[in-house]
Amino acid sequence: MAKNRLDRRSFLGASAGTALLCTIGGETFRVSNADDLKRADAKAASLSRPRQASQELTGFPQPEPAPGGQVREYWIQARSRWWDILPNKRDDWHDVPIRGKSTYRAFVYQEMTAGFAAPKGPPVIPGPTLKCEVGDLLVVHFRNADRELEQAVTMHPHGVHYNPEYDGAYMGAYTRTGGFVQPGEEFTYRWEARPDSVGVWPYHDHGPNHTLNTMRGLFGAIIVYPKGGKIPDLERVLFLHALTPPVTGLKTARQCINGRAFAGNTPTIQAKVGQDVALHVIGMDDAFHDFHLHGHRWLDAAGTYVDTPTVGPNETITARFTEDNPGRWLYHCHVFSHQDGGMAGWYVVDR
Incomplete structure (x- = not known):
C-alpha cells in the first residue's frame, strides 16, 4: 500500500501542469519543455520593429498632470x-x-535612480510598486537592459489613463513605439491618474512574447491613492502565481507569492496592533485563487465581512483592517493544491 502513496516531492511534481500555448509574431507555440521555450524565445528575438502605424492615428497630445497634481x-x-x-x-x-533545483532564468523589472545612473533596488519579482495620487502624472522612463533573452519587452499598465502612444502593447503592424522596446533601447510612458484610477492595479510586459515573459516575472503594481487620502500604516502587494516547468525549465511546478514558494521564502509580513493594514492581492497567472488570512476578516467592496475572497487573473482584492489580533498567523491561497504547492506565508503581529 505504501508504494502507491505520493510523497511530498512526487505530489508537487504531479501538479506541474500542462503545456502553455502562446502566439508570437503570428506563430503559435506549444511550450512544454526547455527546447520549446528556446524556440519561442528565438522567434521573439527574430522579430524586427514593425512599421509605425503613424498613418492611422497621429498628433496625440502629451498628457500633463491635472491642476494641483x-x-x-x-x-x-x-x-x-x-x-x-x-x-x-x-x-x-x-x-x-x-x-x-529551484533556480531559473527570470525576466524582471528593476528600479533605477534618475537617468538610469545606478540601481535603486535589486531586480526582483514583482517589480517596483509605482505610487501616485489622483491628478498626478506617472512618467515612467523604461529601458530594456536585457542581454540574455534578447527580445523586445514593454510596460503595459492597468487602471490609469493613456493614449495609444503609451499603451505599451505589441499589436503587429499597428504597434506604436512603446509597444516594441528592443534590448538597449529606452521609451518614456506617460500615464494619468484620474478619479476612476483609484485602487491597486498590475502592470506587465505586453511585448511580442508577453505571455511567457509576464509568467517569467515581468510584472509589478501601481497604487493610485485618492487625493489627500490616508495612506495605510502597513501596505503590501502580494501576487499569487505559479512558476511552472514550461516557463522555468524545472521539473516541478511551484505555487508562488511574489516569486517565492513556501512559508519562510514567501514574504513574511510584520505588523503591530493598532496599525491600519492594507494587503493588496493580485492574481498573476491563468488560475483563480483566493486569499485567506487566519484570525482576521475585513469588509469587501460590497460592505460584507469576508476572510477568503476570490481573485482571478489580473484582478485585485484588498484586505484592509485595523490590526487588533497579535500573534503568528498564516496567510495562503485556499485552493488546497495551491496552498500545499507553496502559496502560503507568515503574518506576524506584535503588540
Missing part, C-alpha cells in the same frame, strides 16, 4: 537574471526541506 517620475529597466524560488530550501510551516 504632480509628476511622479520613475526609471525602470527590464533585465534577465537567475532567480531562486526557494532561497531557504525548506518549508518553514511544515518544517521540512524542499529538495530539487
Whole structure:
C-alpha cells in the first residue's frame, strides 16, 4: 500500500501542469519543455520593429498632470537574471526541506535612480510598486537592459489613463513605439491618474512574447491613492502565481507569492496592533485563487465581512483592517493544491 502513496516531492511534481500555448509574431507555440521555450524565445528575438502605424492615428497630445497634481517620475529597466524560488530550501510551516533545483532564468523589472545612473533596488519579482495620487502624472522612463533573452519587452499598465502612444502593447503592424522596446533601447510612458484610477492595479510586459515573459516575472503594481487620502500604516502587494516547468525549465511546478514558494521564502509580513493594514492581492497567472488570512476578516467592496475572497487573473482584492489580533498567523491561497504547492506565508503581529 505504501508504494502507491505520493510523497511530498512526487505530489508537487504531479501538479506541474500542462503545456502553455502562446502566439508570437503570428506563430503559435506549444511550450512544454526547455527546447520549446528556446524556440519561442528565438522567434521573439527574430522579430524586427514593425512599421509605425503613424498613418492611422497621429498628433496625440502629451498628457500633463491635472491642476494641483504632480509628476511622479520613475526609471525602470527590464533585465534577465537567475532567480531562486526557494532561497531557504525548506518549508518553514511544515518544517521540512524542499529538495530539487529551484533556480531559473527570470525576466524582471528593476528600479533605477534618475537617468538610469545606478540601481535603486535589486531586480526582483514583482517589480517596483509605482505610487501616485489622483491628478498626478506617472512618467515612467523604461529601458530594456536585457542581454540574455534578447527580445523586445514593454510596460503595459492597468487602471490609469493613456493614449495609444503609451499603451505599451505589441499589436503587429499597428504597434506604436512603446509597444516594441528592443534590448538597449529606452521609451518614456506617460500615464494619468484620474478619479476612476483609484485602487491597486498590475502592470506587465505586453511585448511580442508577453505571455511567457509576464509568467517569467515581468510584472509589478501601481497604487493610485485618492487625493489627500490616508495612506495605510502597513501596505503590501502580494501576487499569487505559479512558476511552472514550461516557463522555468524545472521539473516541478511551484505555487508562488511574489516569486517565492513556501512559508519562510514567501514574504513574511510584520505588523503591530493598532496599525491600519492594507494587503493588496493580485492574481498573476491563468488560475483563480483566493486569499485567506487566519484570525482576521475585513469588509469587501460590497460592505460584507469576508476572510477568503476570490481573485482571478489580473484582478485585485484588498484586505484592509485595523490590526487588533497579535500573534503568528498564516496567510495562503485556499485552493488546497495551491496552498500545499507553496502559496502560503507568515503574518506576524506584535503588540
